[in-house]
Amino acid sequence: MKVGFIGLGVMGRPMALHLHTAGHELHVWARRPQSAEGLPATVCATPAELGRACAVVFTVITSSADVEAVALGHDGLIEGMAPGSVLVDCSTIAPDVARRIAGQLAEKGIAMLDAPVSGGAQGAIDATLAIMAGGDAAVLEKVRPLLACLGQRIVHVGPNGAGQVAKACNQMIMVAAIQAAAEAMRLAAASGVDCGKVRQALAGGSAASRVLDVMGERMVRRDFAAGIEARLHHKDYGLVLQAARESGVPLPLTAVVGQQLNALMAQGWGQDDTVSLLRVLELT
Numbered sequence: 001m002k003v004g005f006i007g008l009g010v011m012g013r014p015m016a017l018h019l020h021t022a023g024h025e026l027h028v029w030a031r032r033p034q035s036a037e038g039l040p041a042t043v044c045a046t047p048a049e050l051g052r053a054c055a056v057v058f059t060v061i062t063s064s065a066d067v068e069a070v071a072l073g074h075d076g077l078i079e080g081m082a083p084g085s086v087l088v089d090c091s092t093i094a095p096d097v098a099r100r101i102a103g104q105l106a107e108k109g110i111a112m113l114d115a116p117v118s119g120g121a122q123g124a125i126d127a128t129l130a131i132m133a134g135g136d137a138a139v140l141e142k143v144r145p146l147l148a149c150l151g152q153r154i155v156h157v158g159p160n161g162a163g164q165v166a167k168a169c170n171q172m173i174m175v176a177a178i179q180a181a182a183e184a185m186r187l188a189a190a191s192g193v194d195c196g197k198v199r200q201a202l203a204g205g206s207a208a209s210r211v212l213d214v215m216g217e218r219m220v221r222r223d224f225a226a227g228i229e230a231r232l233h234h235k236d237y238g239l240v241l242q243a244a245r246e247s248g249v250p251l252p253l254t255a256v257v258g259q260q261l262n263a264l265m266a267q268g269w270g271q272d273d274t275v276s277l278l279r280v281l282e283l284t
Contacts, residue, residue, distance in 0.1 A: 002027060003146065004050040006070055007060035007091070008035040010228075011117070014124040015060065015090070015150050016041070022149045027053050047071075051080030056143055057087050060117075063235065064093040071101050083109025086143055090131075092116045092171070092232075094239050095161035096246075098134065102160035111139045114160055116167035117151065118174075120228055128152050132170070134163030168243055171236040172254050175274065177211035179257045182278040185219045196220045218275045230277075231270035234261045 003024045005016040016039065020026045026041035029050045036043050044050035047070050051057060057077060061067045067089055071077050077087060087105060089098065089112065098114035105112050113135035123129045129151035133140050140147075140156050147154050157166045184207075188198040199216045202208065218227070237258045244251045260280055267283075269276040 001025070001056065001146070002054045004028070004044075004054035004057035005041070005059075006030070006047060006050065006057065008039070009060065010121045011090075011124045012058075012060035013039070014121075014127075015058070015129075018127050018149045019058075019146065022146075024146070024149075046075040046080075047077045048075045048080035051077040051085070052082070054081075055085050056146060057081065057085070058090060058146075059087065060090045062091070062232070064097040064239075067091050067093050068097060068101060072104055078105060078108055078110065081105075081108070081110045085110055086139055087112045088115050088143055088147070089113070090115050090117050092167050092236055092239070093164060095134075095164040095168070095243060098164045099161040102135065111136060112160065113139055113143065114163040115147065116163055118167065118170050119151070122227075123151075130170075131155070132157050132163045132166035134158055134160050134165075164239075165243070168236070168240045171233065172240055172251070174211060175233050175237065175261070176253055176257050177209060178215050178274050179260055179277050181212050181216045182219060182275070182281055185216065185278055186281040215275050218273065219278050224269070224272045224276050224279065226271055226273045228274060229271050230261065230264055230274040233274045234265050234270065237261055 001024050003019050004027045006029050008030050016026060020040050027044055027050050028036050028039060028041045029044045029047050030036040059067060059070060102112040113133050115131050115133045117129040117131050119129040127150055130153045131147055131151045133156050137156055157163050185195045188195045199220055202212060240254060241258055260277055263280045264276050
């Protein structure tokens with residue numbers, strides 16, 4: 001199959017390579033041409049040109065506005081993709097934006113799945129991502145073999161926008177767990193106890209989690225270099241809190257964690273890892 005890919009960053013590049021390895025003919029468009037260097041792919045001049053060449057297009061882009069521009073803007077995918085083709089957006093964006101893009105594409109006969117992913121850069125490299133899909137179930141089945149090249153757990157959550165709601169819930173829980181681990185490490189250190197030993201003890205009990213395993217270890221080693229840049233979690237929390245305001249849903253814990261992320265950004269640590277929430281606690 002001719003498959004398009006837009007968004008060749010830390011997550012997107014290995015995802016695109018998995019599709020190529022599976023035997024699909026890869027076409028790419030990159031806002032920064034150097035992002036496509038070394039890829040076994042046909043480089044297209046615009047998203048519209050890429051859309052004309054491909055039956056299925058994947059996007060992994062940072063912001064809602066950027067996804068909307070690539071999909072619907074001048075020389076966007078909507079100007080090139082044929083009726084019956086599918087856009088699979090693996091970005092993390094606002095649910096209402098996902099629904100709006102899907103609606104406008106549908107007017108041209110183009111299907112869309114909002115299919116955000118979880119698992120980080122390593123999950124993208126290992127093709128073990130969790131994929132949360134919103135959209136028509138039949139469309140999901142059509143592209144499931146492609147998604148299976150990227151992840152191990154593919155869940156149809158509901159109609160368009162539902163995948164983004166699921167991703168918001170994922171981010172709420174994950175970053176709150178990072179904050180909880182940071183507070184635990186801070187308490188241990190302030191009490192004169194070995195943080196590594198505390199983490200080792202917790203890992204064998206009911207507090208055990210992947211976050212404690214991975215992020216807790218980074219905190220113990222004081223490794224703040226970016227795995228996933230904190231600015232991306234800050235962006236995601238903005239989307240979560242916006243959705244909560246629009247729905248009238250109180251999220252007290254999420255609001256507090258959001259303030260901690262604001263403090264992290266104010267310190268200029270947005271391009272460091274989110275485990276820098278530990279450093280925020282150490283400021284006080």
